[in-house]
Amino acid sequence: MPANRAPAEIGMTVHNVDTPALLIDLDAFDRNVRRMAQQAANAGVALRPHAKTHKCPAIALKQIALGAVGVCCQKVSEAEAMVDGGVQDVLISNEIVGHQKLARLVALAQRARIAVCVDDRENIAALGQAAQAAKIALNVLVEINVGADRCGAAPGEPALELAHQVSTTAGLSFAGLQAYYGSAQHLRTAEQRSEAIGAAIRHARQTRDMLHRSSLECRIISGAGTGTYSLEAGSGVYNELQPGSYVFMDVDYARNRADDGRPFSEFEHSLFVYTTVMSHTTADRAVVDAGMKALSVDSGMPAVSGIEGAEYVGASDEHGTLKLSAAAPPIRLGDKMRLIPGHCDPTVNLHEWYVGVRNDRVEALWQITARGPGF
Amino acid sequence: MPANRAPAEIGMTVHNVDTPALLIDLDAFDRNVRRMAQQAANAGVALRPHAKTHKCPAIALKQIALGAVGVCCQKVSEAEAMVDGGVQDVLISNEIVGHQKLARLVALAQRARIAVCVDDRENIAALGQAAQAAKIALNVLVEINVGADRCGAAPGEPALELAHQVSTTAGLSFAGLQAYYGSAQHLRTAEQRSEAIGAAIRHARQTRDMLHRSSLECRIISGAGTGTYSLEAGSGVYNELQPGSYVFMDVDYARNRADDGRPFSEFEHSLFVYTTVMSHTTADRAVVDAGMKALSVDSGMPAVSGIEGAEYVGASDEHGTLKLSAAAPPIRLGDKMRLIPGHCDPTVNLHEWYVGVRNDRVEALWQITARGPGF
Secondary structure, eight states, X not given: OOTTOOSOOTTOBGGGSOSSEEEEEHHHHHHHHHHHHHHHHHHTOEEOOBHHHHXXXXXXXXXXXXXXXXXXXXXXXXXXXXXXXXXXXXXXXXXXXXXXXXXXXXXXXXXXXXXXXEOOHHHHHXXXXXXXXXXXXXXXXXXXXXXXXXXXXXTTHHHHHHHHHHHTSTTEEEEXXXXXXXXXXXXXXXXXXXHHHXXXXXXXXXXXXXXXXXXXXXXXXXXXXXXXXXXXXXXSSOOEEOOOGGGXXXXXXXXXXXXXXXXXXXXXXXXXXXXXXXEEEEXXXXXXXXXXXXXXXXXXXXXXTTOTTEEXXXXXXXXXXXXEOTTXXXXXXXXXXXXXXXXXXXXXXXXXXXXXXXXXXXXXXXXXXXXXXXX | OOTTOOSOOTTOBGGGSOSSEEEEEHHHHHHHHHHHHHHHHHXXXXXXXXXXXXXXXXXXXXXXXXXXXXXXXXXXXXXXHHHHTTOOXXXXXXXXXXXHHHHHHHHHHTTSEEXXXXXXXXXXXXXXXXXXXXXXXXXXXXXXXXXXXXXXXXXXXXXXXXHHHHHTSTTEEEEEEEOOOTGGGGOSSHHHHXXXXXXXXXXXXXXXXXXXXXXXXXXXXXXXXXTTHHHHHTSSSOOEEOOOGGXXXXXXXXXXXXXXXXXXXXXXXXXXXXXXXXXXXXXXXXXXXOSTTTSOOXXXXXXXXXXXXXXXXXXXXXXXXXXXXXXXXXXXTTOEEEEEOSSHHHXXXXXXXXXXXXXXXXXXXXXXXXXXXXX
């Protein structure tokens, strides 16, 4: 069996797709992609969607065709896959450390427009040496910690010092600020998100102004995710948005609430794990063939789409256990159903192919070439 | 960059392995493999290790070289990868449903010794048709639910009915019982595990005896995992053991306690996710490049190996956040360290290569050819 075998063929009906498979509802997906492009255009900011969600150049090219200026990646290996797939502009919205990765990063920057983030003096020096050796000018953003407490220099003076160092390091070109607040995306109420991003905007503005006073121009101020993008878009500070999950959505994002307290429903679930009932020995239980090898449970269990009374209650490596209530329709061995992933990004990373579906037919097979641990 | 690029080269020192990478401490691994082979031999039962843990034919062949009769798999795709890698005897310890998978299953049985499990009448009929079409006699075990409440027919009469059906279905050969109690592996005290497996043994014995009275011979009674194997081995009922995790161990298994209440330490941690410090902007925090793309957090966070005062407290998609106490040694950007996975099986599934290490050198690169969602 070839290693890259896909679970479907173009033209087959959905019911014949082998399982577990990652389905995209192409109508919903297209609406999501268009909607975010329109929202960014309306706000007058650039859209640079995050490819860490989809890991697929075919999807990146669709986003770019609708106006995105390029994509974000988190790993050199992801950026390589994007450039190999035809993407010409990638911001690695993350720090890259280690001589092998730096060598690959600057080699990539010889054949595409690449930018990378920094938060450390030694790393800036190493990047400069690698860039000089490759005879390129590498675009560098200083990442500031706007609340996530993960990577990033403190806003203000520490960021200014790093920006100065970048601007005076041969081989590097200072491009601006990375100011992403990841954990804010999943704050459940609009008020919580607004408060968190309000603080992030203040940090970004203050740092931008401080840099400006030192004649360090922030060409790019980049950040935002699916949960908060409208706040950054309207900030007057951020000029690039980097949401990823909006193309697919997931159960975790569906827990967010909008201003009016209703579910955050601007984007639609377009991604599903297609699965088969493989055991059904008692009336109240069915076992499906999608467990932790086919979906990630880090943010909770998947939801069973469109089947009342069926709840996915447990994932083991190769099995998902469904609890069936009296409200559930009759379930038979071999039945196939759609699960909405708990968390889209790590679920996608488990698969090699998207099976794009429209009108009950397989219309597209897109390879997830940027999947993997990212060394 | 080739899709199957490995993070290391044979002969390099460990420090030069790119990250995130899956390291095997070959000395500890060899001891684990030998110890289980010896334990099974001492107990006079066959060892058929579960390949769902390692997903790697190179490791399967090492287990077989030390006396294992073959391996178990959970998916047809895993079994195909094993046979492609030279393994000649595979028990698929799971139900296989769907016409595409059945066609592949019987094709595989034309070139290796294959057995599969059943718990459903319709599935038995479909297996028989597929086997007849392929002109093979497929070995079939009836799976009984011995406590896990996942797959498997109820012990006793329901299992007997299925065994009868198998034995009278053209193309199928009744081979015995699958009686695995997965969740018992992770019961923390020896007493809890003993109680659970005691019940499983009673179910298996009762069903075996009932089948025997109906002239249905159970050539194989298979089950057991790393946490409980000694109980099944000494049962006088089970004659095949199918543990998987013992080759690697993980943080979750290390939470098990032995008879004397001390940590269950018969097997050693031999599997590590090698990772690099990629951000270190405050004294109490370091960020490493191994998050949920490089390790699974379904059973909790990984442990930092050999660094006092460093705790892995949070995984995001591409980042792991370490909390550093005052006891931690100085940490520098670019430092590499070993993480012990929380759960070995789904962690392995994220990687394409094992990097086998001995005496600080890379000695082996083994491809994880059975990884993937398993359609």
